[in-house]
Amino acid sequence: MTKEILYQKFGYVLDDSLINEIINVGVFKSFSKDDIIIDINQPMLYIPLLLKGHIKILREDNEGNELLIYFLEAGETCTMSLTCCMGKSKSKIRAVAEQDSDLIMIPVQKMKEWFHGNESWRNFIIESYQIRFDEMLDAIDSIAFLKMDERLYKYLVNKSMLNESATLLIKHQEIAEDLHTSRVVISRLLKQLENEKKITLGRNKIEVISN
Structure with missing residues (x-):
């Protein structure tokens, strides 16, 4: 094998x-x-x-x-x-x-x-x-060169492409650690991205919406 x-x-x-x-x-x-x-x-x-x-x-x-x-x-x-x-x-x-x-x-x-x-x-x-x-x-x-919200969205898109799935099973703390920032900042920016209809939030789950 x-x-x-x-x-x-x-x-x-x-x-x-x-x-x-x-x-x-x-x-x-x-x-x-x-x-x-x-x-x-x-x-x-x-x-x-x-x-x-x-x-x-x-x-x-x-x-x-x-x-x-x-x-x-x-x-x-x-x-x-x-x-x-x-x-x-x-x-x-x-x-x-x-x-x-x-x-x-x-x-x-x-x-x-x-x-x-x-x-x-x-x-x-x-x-x-x-x-x-x-x-x-x-x-x-x-x-x-990118603001944190742009870095975050790019991170989510790249991770979605890597996993070949629009649904990411991931905690806010894990994202914060990867991007070297706080969980509070990530949670706030994720909510902002959801309001912009770029993602949908669930419990320990994020759905990346295709443009």
Whole structure:
């Protein structure tokens, strides 16, 4: 089953020999929703390839407040963990399962070997860096240039697209933590968005209304 999923999610970019090697050396792991997959200051011994589910990548300030950087989808890897692996440093991010997720963990040494010896892996890593770089620029632009209500609505739309559902089962506190603000502010802005007919609120549920 793992081989079939690997081909389904990564066969478009990784060659057959590499996928077979990933199966031989990789460690398959499953995580439940809200499990911490990689934590801040954790030694980086493996890099993750996401086979199923969604993962959110967070940064933390000195007071323990978290800020959402980007989401990972099936068929992707976390380039911030790649950077830590290449630099032999500890993790600077926290990766949390947004929903039940399956991963295959690749030993750091293999990642380095493949980067120099396998063109399909090298292209995958470079493309992954570009995607994540664009997403981080987008996150910076949102923080710098968008008002909080605009950031909130963009967050809800993106999360709806990620989950392929207009209905989000989420608490106001969780949104507040992702956007690095207070629950009171989020609750007020959600009500504002509902009055603007952009969303419909329910108990721990938000319906995103298509434009």
